[in-house]
Amino acid sequence: MLSRLLRRFTGQKPSKDAAKKRLQFSLIYDKLEVNDTTLTDLQNDIVSVISNYFEIDKDSFELKVKRDDNVSALVFNTPILHVKRKKCLTKSVL
Amino acid sequence: MEGKVIVITSGKGGVGKTTATSSIGAALALEGKRVAIVDMDIGLRNLDVVMGLENRIVFNIVDVVQGKCKISQAAIRDRRIENLFLIPASQSDNKDVLTTSGVERVAKQLRKEFDYVIMDSPAGIEKGFENSIVGANEALVICTPDVSAVRDADRVIGLLYSRSLTPKLIVNRIEPARVERGEMLSHEDVLDVLSIDLAGLVPMDEHVLISSNTGTPLVLQNDSKAGQAFKRIARRLNGEADLPIEAPNHKTSMWNKISKTFGFKK
Numbered sequence: 001m002l003s004r005l006l007r008r009f010t011g012q013k014p015s016k017d018a019a020k021k022r023l024q025f026s027l028i029y030d031k032l033e034v035n036d037t038t039l040t041d042l043q044n045d046i047v048s049v050i051s052n053y054f055e056i057d058k059d060s061f062e063l064k065v066k067r068d069d070n071v072s073a074l075v076f077n078t079p080i081l082h083v084k085r086k087k088c089l090t091k092s093v094l
Numbered sequence: 095m096e097g098k099v100i101v102i103t104s105g106k107g108g109v110g111k112t113t114a115t116s117s118i119g120a121a122l123a124l125e126g127k128r129v130a131i132v133d134m135d136i137g138l139r140n141l142d143v144v145m146g147l148e149n150r151i152v153f154n155i156v157d158v159v160q161g162k163c164k165i166s167q168a169a170i171r172d173r174r175i176e177n178l179f180l181i182p183a184s185q186s187d188n189k190d191v192l193t194t195s196g197v198e199r200v201a202k203q204l205r206k207e208f209d210y211v212i213m214d215s216p217a218g219i220e221k222g223f224e225n226s227i228v229g230a231n232e233a234l235v236i237c238t239p240d241v242s243a244v245r246d247a248d249r250v251i252g253l254l255y256s257r258s259l260t261p262k263l264i265v266n267r268i269e270p271a272r273v274e275r276g277e278m279l280s281h282e283d284v285l286d287v288l289s290i291d292l293a294g295l296v297p298m299d300e301h302v303l304i305s306s307n308t309g310t311p312l313v314l315q316n317d318s319k320a321g322q323a324f325k326r327i328a329r330r331l332n333g334e335a336d337l338p339i340e341a342p343n344h345k346t347s348m349w350n351k352i353s354k355t356f357g358f359k360k
Contacts, residue, residue: 013276015277016277016280017276019240020283020286020287023279026241027287030248054261
């Protein structure tokens with residue numbers, strides 16, 4: 001009871017909220033932990049799709065799983081050398 | 095009609111798998127069903143002592159799978175609860191003595207002889223886990239409301255899904271007072287995180303340790319809250335799917351009521 005009153009005055013959040021939040025992120029992160037072959041396959045697929053529209057520098061692209069406080073995102077970065085069709089972008093983020 | 099094979103698993107050890115298995119098995123037998131509990135934790139058997147049957151072991155599940163004895167020779171009959179049988183694990187062998195095909199074959203035989211076959215899976219997700227789920231048609235995942243148990247439960251749920259099993263969850267060792275204080279994840283929190291159907295909620299209960307000390311079935315103790323919760327889980331499994339799931343609650347004291355009324359909630 002005292003701890004709850006103290007928490008109320010200090011504005012501290014119950015520890016279970018932290019537990020829930022941490023769990024939710026770690027579970028998402030666990031599932032994004034994919035093996036290298038899957039990642040390579042995914043990269044190749046993305047490259048082949050993008051290559052239909054843009055000429056990209058295949059040696060300097062990068063694919064990674066990014067984890068911020070609130071979201072996890074799959075980030076694909078690649079410099080575009082030429083535009084094959086009418087569309088103008090210097091950097092594409094998927 | 096063929097019986098059901100239910101696997102009880104958790105990923106993490108020490109969350110109450112063995113207690114759950116013995117209690118749910120015993121409760122199903124009390125409902126009048128013929129039940130076989132199989133200890134799949136090869137090399138680390140424990141169900142026999144928890145159930146108080148350790149002095150009566152002659153054969154074990156490894157002997158059955160290897161064809162050294164019949165099912166009826168390995169199944170120990172519980173003398174207190176009619177129609178309850180235990181097939182113990184072997185204690186000396188390592189986990190590699192069982193093959194998945196062998197276990198699957200025996201599970202099929204067991205289904206013909208029993209209404210319910212409850213597989214107590216070992217902790218972990220290695221071969222012993224694979225062996226215990228290979229013959230199952232239903233799965234129960236058990237976890238406690240702490241970060242490590244919930245994370246492991248999620249992993250196991252994923253593995254069960256990939257084997258076309260849709261598990262249900264038992265949240266064990268809930269301490270309502272701590273949930274109320276915000277010190278413990280509530281079952282709603284756990285369900286939010288895991289997004290899975292619930293099989294039942296079991297409160298923390300001192301009777302569990304005491305009944306395992308003496309090897310007596312928890313479900314025979316009417317004053318055991320955990321025992322009663324396992325009984326309700328068994329009834330839900332046994333056709334009463336709509337039996338409401340009660341969240342464990344703790345008694346609200348006079349002081350709590352007063353303080354809540356006046357807004358300075360305890």
